[in-house]
Amino acid sequence: MTLNLFVAICALILTFPLVWILMTSLKQQSEVMTWPPTFIFQPTLENFRVLFDVAQAGATSYGTIKVDFLTPITNSVIIALGSVIISVLVGVPAGYVLARRDIPLKEDIAFFILGFRFAPALLVVIPLFSVFQAIGLYDTYFGMIWVYQVVTLPMIVWLSRSYIEDIPKDIEEAAAMDGAKPFRVVLHIVLPLLKPGLIGASLLIFLLAWHNFALGLILSSTRAPVTVALLKLLNPGVQFYPVMAAGLVVTMIIPVILIVLGQRHLERGLTFGAVK
Numbered sequence: 001m002t003l004n005l006f007v008a009i010c011a012l013i014l015t016f017p018l019v020w021i022l023m024t025s026l027k028q029q030s031e032v033m034t035w036p037p038t039f040i041f042q043p044t045l046e047n048f049r050v051l052f053d054v055a056q057a058g059a060t061s062y063g064t065i066k067v068d069f070l071t072p073i074t075n076s077v078i079i080a081l082g083s084v085i086i087s088v089l090v091g092v093p094a095g096y097v098l099a100r101r102d103i104p105l106k107e108d109i110a111f112f113i114l115g116f117r118f119a120p121a122l123l124v125v126i127p128l129f130s131v132f133q134a135i136g137l138y139d140t141y142f143g144m145i146w147v148y149q150v151v152t153l154p155m156i157v158w159l160s161r162s163y164i165e166d167i168p169k170d171i172e173e174a175a176a177m178d179g180a181k182p183f184r185v186v187l188h189i190v191l192p193l194l195k196p197g198l199i200g201a202s203l204l205i206f207l208l209a210w211h212n213f214a215l216g217l218i219l220s221s222t223r224a225p226v227t228v229a230l231l232k233l234l235n236p237g238v239q240f241y242p243v244m245a246a247g248l249v250v251t252m253i254i255p256v257i258l259i260v261l262g263q264r265h266l267e268r269g270l271t272f273g274a275v276k
Contacts, residue, residue: 018252023039024242025048025245025248026043026047026242027041027047028242029241047246048249051243052070069247072225075220076210079145079209079216079223079225080209080210084209086146087156092160092191092198095160096190098161099161100164113153113158114157117151117154121212121215122214124150124215125147125214132219141223144219144223147219150215152205155208156201163194163198164190164194172185172190175189203259203262210225210251212225213227226247227251230244
């Protein structure tokens, strides 16, 4: 009973900010600014209309700011999805080599790759700003997907390495004794066994790319991701809190859908190799 109560309290604390944002997105501006806050109100979708309707945004009581939210969402989908694809194509082979091959300084190389995951984003993004402008990669999808590998690639390398280490090596050796080439062993034996963990890892790094802010803020303009586009709603003298909340709700929709659809794979990916 005590444990159930503790879990319920934790769940309430974690979900309250999400519920509050959803409630704010359905309120009028006058209802948001009242104190104490109102929990009983007439819901409205006006904030979502303002968020997506560029022509009408300038004529509303929220101010003269024009908001285009479809483009940033498209940008985020392209950048996050491209980052996942590149990370998987590069990271899984790297993880396989680190797991199965005896190479010099293997652990040092692995920790060097992991170090990029914990490095401050500004440590990377400030020097890259000048480089990207010089070589023409500033505000391009290719440049954004490339720099997002700092966030996504180390994660996929380490996760795939741990997953591969949990796959019995005897299976690969048996296939090799039957005449299978190394490429066929990886393609037809390792990857099918790796599928649950790989899908879970892909979902995790998609979320990392989707919610990244610092890289998109400095290295993009017209192709800015949705997290950066939310800054356009913060302007001096304009009360845009309900529309900001509506934008936050929209940014959560795609990650929530992916988590719901891939929940089974995500759970197996997080526990992959826990029990042999």
